[in-house]
Amino acid sequence: MSEIMNISMSRRQFLGLGAAAGASVFLLGVTLPAGCARVEQPQQAGELNAFIGIDEKGQVVFQNPFIEMGQGTYTSIPAIMAEELDVAMAAIQVVQAPPGPEYKIMFDNKMRFTGGSLSVRSSYMTMRKAGATARAMLVQAAAEQWSVKPGDCKTEPGTVIHTATGRKLSYGELAEKAAKLAPPKDVPLKDDALFRLIGQPVKRTDSLVKSTGAAEFGIDVKVDGMLHAAVMQSPVFGGSIASYDKNAVLKMPGVVAVEDVPNGVAVIADHFWHAKKALEKLPVTFNEGDNANFSSTGYQAKLLAALGEPGHVAEEVGDPAKAPASAAKKIEAEYHAPFIAHVTMEPMNCTALVTKDRCTVWAPNQGVDFVVGVAAEITGLKPEAIEVVTPFLGGGFGRRFVMDYAIQAITLAKKHPGKPIKVIWTREEDIKHDHYRPMSAAKFSAGLDKEGNPVALQVTSVGEGPMSRLMPAFLKNPDLDTSVYEGTVELPYAIPNKRTNVVTVPVKPVPIGFWRSVGHSQNCFYKESFIDEMAHAADADPLEFRLKLLAEQPRFKKVLETAANLAGWKGKPWTDQQGLKRAMGCALHESFNSIVAEVAEVSLNPDGEFKVEKVWCAVDCGFAVNPAIVMRQMESGICYGLSAAMGEEITLEKGRVVQGNFDNYPILRPDQMPAVEVEIINSGAPLGGIGEPGTPVIAPAVCNALFLLSGQRVRSLPLSQYTF
Amino acid sequence: MTELKINGKSHTVDAEDDMPLLWAIRDLAGYTGTKFGCGIGMCGACSVLLDGALTRSCVTPVSAAKGKAITTIEGLATEKGLHPAQQAWVEQDVPQCGYCQSGQIIAAAALLKENPHPSEEEIRAKMVNLCRCGTYQQIFAAVKRAAEIQGAQS
Numbered sequence: 081m082s083e084i085m086n087i088s089m090s091r092r093q094f095l096g097l098g099a100a101a102g103a104s105v106f107l108l109g110v111t112l113p114a115g116c117a118r119v120e121q122p123q124q125a126g127e128l129n130a131f132i133g134i135d136e137k138g139q140v141v142f143q144n145p146f147i148e149m150g151q152g153t154y155t156s157i158p159a160i161m162a163e164e165l166d167v168a169m170a171a172i173q174v175v176q177a178p179p180g181p182e183y184k185i186m187f188d189n190k191m192r193f194t195g196g197s198l199s200v201r202s203s204y205m206t207m208r209k210a211g212a213t214a215r216a217m218l219v220q221a222a223a224e225q226w227s228v229k230p231g232d233c234k235t236e237p238g239t240v241i242h243t244a245t246g247r248k249l250s251y252g253e254l255a256e257k258a259a260k261l262a263p264p265k266d267v268p269l270k271d272d273a274l275f276r277l278i279g280q281p282v283k284r285t286d287s288l289v290k291s292t293g294a295a296e297f298g299i300d301v302k303v304d305g306m307l308h309a310a311v312m313q314s315p316v317f318g319g320s321i322a323s324y325d326k327n328a329v330l331k332m333p334g335v336v337a338v339e340d341v342p343n344g345v346a347v348i349a350d351h352f353w354h355a356k357k358a359l360e361k362l363p364v365t366f367n368e369g370d371n372a373n374f375s376s377t378g379y380q381a382k383l384l385a386a387l388g389e390p391g392h393v394a395e396e397v398g399d400p401a402k403a404p405a406s407a408a409k410k411i412e413a414e415y416h417a418p419f420i421a422h423v424t425m426e427p428m429n430c431t432a433l434v435t436k437d438r439c440t441v442w443a444p445n446q447g448v449d450f451v452v453g454v455a456a457e458i459t460g461l462k463p464e465a466i467e468v469v470t471p472f473l474g475g476g477f478g479r480r481f482v483m484d485y486a487i488q489a490i491t492l493a494k495k496h497p498g499k500p501i502k503v504i505w506t507r508e509e510d511i512k513h514d515h516y517r518p519m520s521a522a523k524f525s526a527g528l529d530k531e532g533n534p535v536a537l538q539v540t541s542v543g544e545g546p547m548s549r550l551m552p553a554f555l556k557n558p559d560l561d562t563s564v565y566e567g568t569v570e571l572p573y574a575i576p577n578k579r580t581n582v583v584t585v586p587v588k589p590v591p592i593g594f595w596r597s598v599g600h601s602q603n604c605f606y607k608e609s610f611i612d613e614m615a616h617a618a619d620a621d622p623l624e625f626r627l628k629l630l631a632e633q634p635r636f637k638k639v640l641e642t643a644a645n646l647a648g649w650k651g652k653p654w655t656d657q658q659g660l661k662r663a664m665g666c667a668l669h670e671s672f673n674s675i676v677a678e679v680a681e682v683s684l685n686p687d688g689e690f691k692v693e694k695v696w697c698a699v700d701c702g703f704a705v706n707p708a709i710v711m712r713q714m715e716s717g718i719c720y721g722l723s724a725a726m727g728e729e730i731t732l733e734k735g736r737v738v739q740g741n742f743d744n745y746p747i748l749r750p751d752q753m754p755a756v757e758v759e760i761i762n763s764g765a766p767l768g769g770i771g772e773p774g775t776p777v778i779a780p781a782v783c784n785a786l787f788l789l790s791g792q793r794v795r796s797l798p799l800s801q802y803t804f
Numbered sequence: 805m806t807e808l809k810i811n812g813k814s815h816t817v818d819a820e821d822d823m824p825l826l827w828a829i830r831d832l833a834g835y836t837g838t839k840f841g842c843g844i845g846m847c848g849a850c851s852v853l854l855d856g857a858l859t860r861s862c863v864t865p866v867s868a869a870k871g872k873a874i875t876t877i878e879g880l881a882t883e884k885g886l887h888p889a890q891q892a893w894v895e896q897d898v899p900q901c902g903y904c905q906s907g908q909i910i911a912a913a914a915l916l917k918e919n920p921h922p923s924e925e926e927i928r929a930k931m932v933n934l935c936r937c938g939t940y941q942q943i944f945a946a947v948k949r950a951a952e953i954q955g956a957q958s
Binding site: 149150152283284286288291292293296299300302351353423424427472473474477506708715716719720741742747748749751755756 | 824
């Protein structure tokens with residue numbers, strides 16, 4: 081989710097939003113209910129708190145408030161808890177916590193979702209306290225049994241020991257008794273020096289099930305008597321079904337029903353292939369609505385025209401308008417980035433079962449309360465009557481905040497009470513009905529003095545962001561959507577006069593959403609490319625130019641220096657032993673409270689084909705709770721960002737998305753993946769996020785290298801449109 | 805009714821001849837480890853072995869699998885334990901979201917059977933399935949490691 085979560089969600093400001101946002105989030109126009117949504121369950125034996133249950137064999141069941149979509153929350157979050165509880169990772173079974181107020185542990189215990197690179201940093205203290213409190217209860221239970229003081233006991237993983245006599249009781253033997261004790265308050269936390277899990281490369285808890293086919297994703301859910309549905313939504317955004325002839329397909333093999341869903345039609349059958357085959361044969365006509373003339377090129381022209389408008393001021397330092405007049409050298413450039421899709425490997429899907437007084441939804445989601453919200457709205461049931469099961473997500477990247485696919489499954493299940501129905505989208509449906517990263521553009525102008533020092537920088541950022549579309553209550557000023565301009569403000573570089581203006585250019589009817597690293601993903605490309613342009617205008621080495629401007633910013637400087645040293649920085653292109661031209665490009669960016677620098681080495685052959693050969697990455701996220709996962713998330717972010725930069729582009733013609741599968745929406749192939757080397761800097765700064773900050777930095781690093789190789793400045797993505 | 809031999813077990817399924825093998829394996833025989841990714845044979849999430857040959861099941865009709873031994877991710881492990889590729893995947897913590905990994909491991913198993921000691925270039929040439937999480941570098945390393953494990957076992 082957007083940087084707004086970090087910048088404007090401080091405790092005081094959150095409360096300041098009051099009832100507008102305190103308990104409700106608008107998502108697809110559906111209000112999230114404020115009430116308790118937990119299905120009433122009696123306390124289980126050995127349940128020490130909402131997160132930790134221990135059975136008589138000592139197996140710990142950990143209720144994780146965060147979903148696992150690859151980013152490692154099923155490892156890093158339980159490891160934080162286990163550090164304080166003092167159990168081995170192997171003793172923990174990680175399960176997804178059900179909906180419930182006790183799991184709303186973000187933003188003053190008001191929210192729960194998985195995104196914004198927030199999981200570890202938002203729950204670090206909560207998880208430590210949960211573990212420490214449970215451990216104290218186990219120690220007290222043992223002490224009572226031995227009639228000794230708790231202070232005379234210690235623990236080893238899974239066991240309480242009476243220090244003087246060496247007597248031992250396992251957590252399994254103590255759990256039932258311990259669970260009956262009142263949880264102590266303000267239990268002291270472990271000394272950091274004694275950590276054995278936090279800060280270590282703890283092995284993932286989900287590798288085995290994900291290597292044997294046993295891991296259950298949403299698409300794999302099996303429920304007795306389950307039917308399958310294939311859906312077709314209006315190809316034109318904002319259109320609707322005009323008519324369909326269900327009789328043409330009702331007699332096809334396996335077909336059970338043809339039903340309306342919001343914005344489209346579904347065929348329900350005994351299995352997915354039958355449903356899909358019948359849907360392909362279903363005669364359907366759509367009302368195209370008002371948007372049949374929308375085109376992405378038309379919208380792009382609007383964006384570029386808006387670059388000349390004054391807009392609203394998001395940041396102003398010094399006197400940026402006046403300063404350029406005195407500058408010895410002025411440069412200006414317009415940048416642009418296309419619509420792009422999330423394309424999770426697991427297409428959208430959801431299974432739902434509705435009965436008279438209950439609704440169960442098996443939904444891959446990034447916000448379980450969002451599922452409860454739409455289910456309550458559709459079924460009219462109270463939140464307490466709604467059960468949500470969240471399996472593993474085959475990728476999220478921000479797509480699974482929006483509940484359109486869940487709404488379809490619940491709508492169909494309501495029409496067929498007692499019948500579980502699984503909706504699966506084809507890849508085409510998935511790509512043509514995403515909530516895209518919005519197209520955007522920006523204009524940069526800078527003035528340099530005669531020594532090449534920047535005296536002023538002006539940015540105009542234009543577009544519409546997902547914050548104002550999906551979470552408007554979180555914006556302090558509706559004219560300043562942070563997800564449009566984030567990454568162009570609070571720059572670390574010493575530039576005395578600086579301004580960012582924002583012009584909102586509505587992109588309706590196109591559905592837009594949160595795409596891994598959100599506004600940073602475009603703005604870092606623009607900003608770090610333009611900083612490079614400034615360096616070349618100053619006739620300076622791009623690395624040296626940046627370092628000079630970072631003299632007062634030791635954290636940023638160290639991150640950039642670390643990446644450059646790792647790479648063995650070369651500021652000029654060279655020819656390798658095979659006669660291949662090579663060059664390095666660098667970029668630096670802060671997002672989600674983490675600072676990342678990347679250096680890309682790119683080669684260019686005589687046919688004009690380039691290859692990203694290697695990427696060196698340095699990251700300062702304050703402290704790496706699991707350095708192995710931090711490194712893999714950097715690799716992952718680099719892959720995701722490079723994929724977009726290389727060839728991803730969604731275009732619209734006549735109100736319809738043109739692309740539909742991997743043949744015309746290419747994602748990064750294995751042979752295009754560079755080797756990646758990562759160095760982590762534990763600076764001790766407050767924890768930063770890790771799932772997203774690796775993504776934005778790669779595009780400018782690669783494009784800056786391409787400039788050195790070809791003399792061509794890339795100001796618009798994807799790279800596939802260029803000839804070098 | 806069609807008889808499919810999946811992971812050494814015979815399954816009688818009610819599948820028309822043109823039904824993609826993927827959906828017969830998943831929805832009729834109940835092996836959900838094999839994944840649907842694109843439906844056009846481009847991503848490889850649906851990879852299975854047909855008489856040992858690497859096959860994209862989303863574009864393979866059931867009729868083409870009749871009488872052949874189908875191996876899915878669930879059938880790779882033997883009484884002796886996990887397949888060397890699975891062992892390497894777990895050892896190196898390759899999976900992130902994990903959705904493509906069944907297909908990746910099946911592709912690795914096919915490669916290692918045909919070429920027990922693949923070079924870096926051969927690994928890169930054969931491991932072509934798509935992954936959205938960017939585990940490619942780890943996949944290449946794990947195939948190398950799997951070859952070592954396989955070599956040590958034989």
